[in-house]
Amino acid sequence: MRVRMWLGAVLLVGLSTAFAKREAPPSATDGMTAQTGFIDVHVDAMSARVLVGVHALDAPMLMVTALPGALGSNDVGLDRAQAGEPKLVEFRRLGAKLLLVQRNMKFIADSVVSDEVMSARDAFAESVLWSGDLLNDDPEQGPWLVDMSSLIASDQHGVIDRLASVQQGQYVLDADRSGVLTTAAKSYPDNAEFEALLTFSGSGSGAFVQQAVADAKSITLRQQLSFVRLPDAGFNRRAFHPASGGWSVGGVDFAQPLNRDLDVRWQARFRLQKNDPTAARSTVVKPIVFYLDRGTPEPVRSALLEGARWWTQAFDAAGFIDAFKVELAPAGMDLADVRYNAITWTHRATRGWSYGGGIVDPRSGEIIKGFVNLGSQRVRQDLLIAEGLLAAHAPDADPALQQQALDLALARLRQLAAHEVGHALGFAHNFAASRTGNGSVLDYPHPIITLDGEGRVQLAKPYAIGIGDWDTFVVAHAYSEFAPAQTATALATLRHDIAAQGYRYVSDADARAPGDAHPDGVLWDVGSDPVASFDHLLQVRAAALSRFAAGALPADRQSGELERRLVPIHLLHRYQTEAVARLIGGAEYDYGLGGDATLGTHAVAAPRQHAALQALSRALAVDTLALPASVRAALTPPSTEYSRTPEYFTTQTGPLFDEAAATAAATALVTQFAFAPQRLNRLAWQQSREPMMPSLREVFDVLVASPWREAGRTNMRVRSTRNWVLLDAALNLLAGSQLHATVDAEWRGRLRAFAAELGAMPATNIDAGEGARLIVRYLDAPETVKLRPLPTIPPGAPI
Template identity: 55%
Template sequence: MKPTETILALSLLALAPGAWAVDAPRTLAEQTRALQAQPGFIDLWRDEEKGRVLLSVAALDQPFLMLSSLPYALGSNDVGLDRGQPGEMKLVRFQKHGMRIFLVQENTRYVARSADADERNAVAESFAAAVLWSGDILASENGRYLIDFSSFLLADQHGVAQRLGDSKQGAYKVDEKRSAVLPALAKAFPDNVELEALLTFSGAGQGEYVRQVAADPASLSLRQHISMVRLPDQGYKARAFHPASGGFDTGYYDFAAPLASSLDVRWQLRHRLEKTVPGAAPSAVKKPIVYYLDRGAPEPVRSALLEGARWWSSAFEKAGFKDAFRVELLPEGADAMDVRYNVISWVHRATRGWSYGNALADPRTGEIIRGAVTLGSQRVRQDILIAESLLAPYGKAGNPELQKMAEQMALARLRQLAAHEVGHTLGFSHNFAASRQGNGSVMDYPHPVLKLETDGRIGLQEAYSAGVGPWDDYIVQHIYGELTDDELAQLRARANAAGMQYVSDSDARTPGASHPNGLLWDFGPDSLKTWDQLGAIRRQALQRFSLDVLPNERQTGEIEARLVPVYLLQRYQAEALARLIGGGEFDYSTSGDVKAGRARSGVRAVPAASQRQALARLADTLSAEYLALPPKVLDLLTPPATGYERNKEYFETRMNSVFDALSAVEAGAAHTAGFLFDAGRVNRLYWQHARDPGQPGIADLMTQVLQRTWKRPAAPPTQAGSEAVQLSANWVVLDALLRLLNGNQLHAAAEAELRQQSADLAAWLKKAPSSDASRQQAASHIQRYLADPRSVKLRPAPPIPPGAPI
């Protein structure tokens, strides 16, 4: 720059307004003048004119807990961004670097619980922490630092964009110009701070689910709530997690553990509950556990939810805690997102879906800070639909008694649901084996107990039990009781002696799971007996199925949605049968419990006779006699009226809008084939038979299935379209078999045997008359696949309408 240009530039700068003004005020008082103050755990100021929230940070490097939630949400079960949904509980701290404040999340998964600072630091330096935010210091005095926290609140702390992307709804990001901090909702209390912002996420808006629910799918406006919580005091006594406790755990890897000890340290999740008089004797508590029900739940739902959630009070009484658990209606005007409240939220979505219970805990100890229950409001309507489909209460004259029975069944289920989800927030896991003892636990998934009355009608009077069960009493005692380690061991021994088994999610949810008692949506102690009982009810329900299952004001196209749960009535009991095939029992335990005789080690195979009976019954469901619908039902089914449309609650159709009987058959056959041709199950069959030739093996599986499908005689003409029905099922079976061979999940020897069985089937099919097109085509299909798998395009499994949650 030339000297004259330099002089000119400096002259222009001097003339600029405020060029030589003094620095802005640097004291807290000057920066917060005329702003509304909220003293508390972290002092805050509301700046409604500028749309800001200012915080005063005093405790640098002091950890606290932070949690996000969604007061206003998306409303899509498929995406999973629900009203009241909580995020992850994080351990964070503020740090000062120069003239900026950083918010840092600690890595709580890897620690050193040691008095030696160098040992602690060695672990902290080995695993990455995370800087979540940083902001300029606006003012400081006496160790207090004023910051504008608005940019943190306006960022996607809850992971909304990631959830939208994971559910294939497209790429979304926060539009800051259409987002705003909500200072009027900022609140500070002695132990927590509650902050909120309106976030608008912009995206292409092409995803199916966002288009289904949003006012404008390209502009999704939600609210994000942030809770900042003081760490609990040191009075809480953490309880070591035991695998047979029936509870949830949290933990970390402790690199300060003695060399002979496990690095994996786990604590039981539970609320703080202390007796005023310590000991085994019953006593009042210092502070009860209180849950609050969403005021948005209408009657009669509200009363049912309050009643069901309160069932837990009896279990706490039995464990020696007087008046320790209460459920009340949320006070009018209270903020349901305030971390001080354990809340049961009544949540609406566009479709029915799951309910959830989240226990939000201190990751260091497992102490539950907040229980957050999400109850999907449409589930109760599905329960009523199922009841109406079985009772057919809408004849010409109507039957108010049956209509009332349907509603009462649904409300009974709601009571159980409230108890179940609250149970999760108390620290209790699922126990899918509890149904073996009738009303064993509300932590199981219950199927309605159906009865066939002497007059042929279906009875639902006692579809669901009331109150918590023996397993629930046990888990409250084991997780909350003031018991020594020896007393806890004795408690487990008594539970085992009483026949209580415990099987949770990891051994119950997959199609190929092996534990015969880890069953979702089943009932009864004997899977074979319950299968036969439900089979008789299914036959009766299909024979009596008519327009009387549908209220008079509904369009006739809805009749198919009511057929689905009747046609697939045995879907969960079919899974129970499948667990017997290649199944084996085992216990969750410790080495000490096994040595003391309180538990058993190893896997105990299901007896061969039970396996063979289950295999025969499941194979029967692949026959036309089971799969074909009665002619009068086929003649009843009507396409949806104009303005209505089919959805996933219907069977798929390849016949435009009309009911597709073959797709229904394929769905039923696919359900069974998915269980029978599961790689884990087939591998277990191979091994069990190799170890004990008396157990069924792969050959038994193929023989039973093929005798009911490809190798069976012609289906009797008494069934509507029986031959077409059977051929549809046959092809579903063959496709499932080839997908199994193609999945690379079988042991080599098991695959070799199955390939030989397939080759033998192809040779048998080749001998059929040339006019038998399906058998000839199937033979060629198998041979081409075995010769060159890449030359054959395998069909995917037919879609099955959703069943759970029922």
């Protein structure tokens, strides 16, 4: 997961006062411990006060927050070492006060003409973030001295807003239980660092804070506040290209000529300069160095170091020798300090996402600091899945299987480290890379699972080792330097060459929603042929379930945990189901500019769409949905002192495992994607122009009507549960009001005809009769019908 930190692009002109060192009057700082630097720091430990000496007014700098002491909840997101949104600020004098003003970087004029700059600046409001009384008797004779304690001990990270946004209640900052941590105040040549203890009081009613905090009514965090000098000149801005694989920094620039777009963007990247700019290969002036959290245990530590260092290959291929390094952080290093690129091992109450990002110079796109937060519990989920696939804990299992499961988890960690460091280097996700095997660490990889000759699951090489061709491309495109006149042509050649190798680029905006269209932009999918991979995973799933009961649970775990371990195996095909559904109503397209000849979209070919629809019907087969008798017999309620969590299937059967919930969740894997209104809208238009495409009628018939027509006396409850989920999903689609009017009308017509078909079935078919009555009642008087909510699917990602 990539976190984007951007402020815009601007040419900062005028209004700066020279950074001249001045001596503060002794009376104002008498008895305080002093440090000189970018901002002078004076500390009074007894009164918990920090005075700062500002050497220049109207001089822009970055203000950034971080959380060295965090909340610990994945769902809330206030993580250890989490960086806040950077702000471009400056100190200004207003009479006897010193103001801290945030510049408005959404709209600027990047011009050498000061009047143009000011016309844009004056047109949009700035924000005064804080003010303090000047303590100098004569500010002209020394630094502008001000007590900044109240700013340091305020909620600059936005903790209160974040807690409210995730429905954890209303909190207020308790000043009596908050204050500046004076020992953490530091001044360096290019940055100043401050820290405060912040206590927020509230009702404590939110489930997430109750789960993570000692007392949810009193949340105490540590906030770091950094002031950072903007980098000096000498960095070459690189215009952002949509097919670059990078992320952009930019804003609205009113200084652009009339025939140019006001939306100006630069590619985010580190400053990386060769010692010999004329050489194809050269050492560098200053390598990019990332430091790994010393709190990372073995064998995780070694895996993360190895995986993150894979990027050395890409920089070397681009001609930069020893340009990228990853080292264990020295003892005492503050990973939140903006001087260090950091990889933090982050503990939370539950498993959760990892992310990478950067703090960026708004004038140029230069990355000042890269940061990575790696959630510590997700590797345990990988281990759990591997143990379930291999039945590694069966009494007769080969002891090597447990090591094989651990090897998978560590292999995934190597991939994860490389992935998140890639974001910190300025690169975005490419969810299409899985179509080319080991295409990129910037994709979300699914493990490669095979079956041996006896039908047993094998995880010999679950993840690729090293970076892929796409990763080599993004480094070359972002960091290679060319003569100014040759840059555009050279970069275009790089983009052409990677496309010629069969690589496409699909990122987050086109990959995360259930109704997305691009068939290649899928998370956690596997292989170049979605349908073939789907069928293979169903075979793997069946093999794993056949041995699951006897071998998935370690001997030292409470017996009820077997149900929790069942979830990812029963839903093993969840991500590939989305990949298959994406073909239906799918369309291919590329990112680019008007001159790239990449315009237009191309619908997925009709045979592929029909094959995908039939594959989804196989996911709904009773034999697919029904659990083996051995699994049903082994499932046990959670032991005393333990309880189900959201990682389990829901239950309406008291303490016992609810097979209906497991069936419903597996059925909903199909409906959540196949019945996305955007997909059906697209499909209707595609079929109107190309009659060979699947029609709405065919989708309804295959995924709703045909299952209801099935007869059989085995697994009757599984069949009935599936059918009701399908019908509920078909009706809920109408309640959402997102279908085109013509599609809505056709869908209603399908339902009404189906109601007549159900009504004509024998009276002994109780489900059919009730289904017919429900459809008619809802179509005729929807306000009289309360539709059932769609099933809850336990969380899958991240893996």
